[in-house]
Amino acid sequence: MNNNYYNQNAQAFFDGTIAVDMAPLYQRFEPYLPAHAKVVDAGCGSGRDTRYFLSRGHDVSAFDASEAMxxxxxxxxGHKIWHSSFLEFQLPTATQDAVWACASLLHVPTDELTATFMHIAQWLKPDGILYCSFKYGVDVVERDGRRFTNLNEALIAKHLAPTALSVKELWLTSDLRPGRENEQWLNAILIKRTER
Structure with a gap:
């Protein structure tokens, strides 16, 4: 369902997201990164964040489930982008410093979300981090051919409980796109525990 939407509306989505000012989110994420970090841009959409992390000297692996995107x-x-879903994408175990999943994991069905967090955690080095964001709520919403899994603090904790990831930071923001300021987002920086 979501892939059809993005394949059919790729240019409009690209145009609406490529120039969004992400500085407030980058400023929360980057202090956790070593120099020349290995970063995965998971569900990279327009490639905006891939381009930014490359400009900062990081080693970026990026993928998206939509062929058009x-x-x-x-x-x-100007970078290789892989065509893959979250659960299909493979990287060597414990090789990545960080994963950036900005407004992408929210399209994973609720019953696959815990498994997806587990799969992503395998890529991370001990103490590696994952940034992710979800629309703030407790329901699953379908809108314009897209499904959104909304989360609040309690739900993200439930999905993370069986995984090697724990919450480092949680905070709420308004949507950064013009005209969407009333939409609330749950932002999370998660850390891979060194021991379970």
């Missing part, structure tokens, strides 16, 4: 992101970033 992969093409646009590759053109925009």
């Amino acid at each position: 992969v093409m646009l992101a590759s053109e925009s970033s």
Whole structure:
């Protein structure tokens, strides 16, 4: 369902997100990164964040589930973008410093979310971090051919409980896109525990 939406509306989505000012989120995330970090841009959309992390000297692996978005992101970033879903994407275990999943995990069905967090955690080095964001709520919403899994603090804790990830930071923000300021987002920086 979501892939059809993004394949059919790729250019409009690209145009609406490529220039969004992400500085407030980058400023929360980057202090956790070592120099020349290995960063995964998971569900990279327009490639905006891939381009930014490359400009900061990081080693970026990026993927998206929409073929049309992969093409646009590759053109925009000048970087290889893989066509893959979260659970299909493979990286060597414990090789990545960080994963950036900005407004992408929210499309994972609720019953696959815990498994997806587990899968992502395998890529991270001990003490590696994952940034993710969800629309704030407790329900699953379908809108314009897209499904959104909304989370609050209690729900994200429930999905993380069986995983090697724990919450480092949680905070709420308003949508950064013009005209969407009333939408609330749950932002999370998660850390991979060294021991379970």
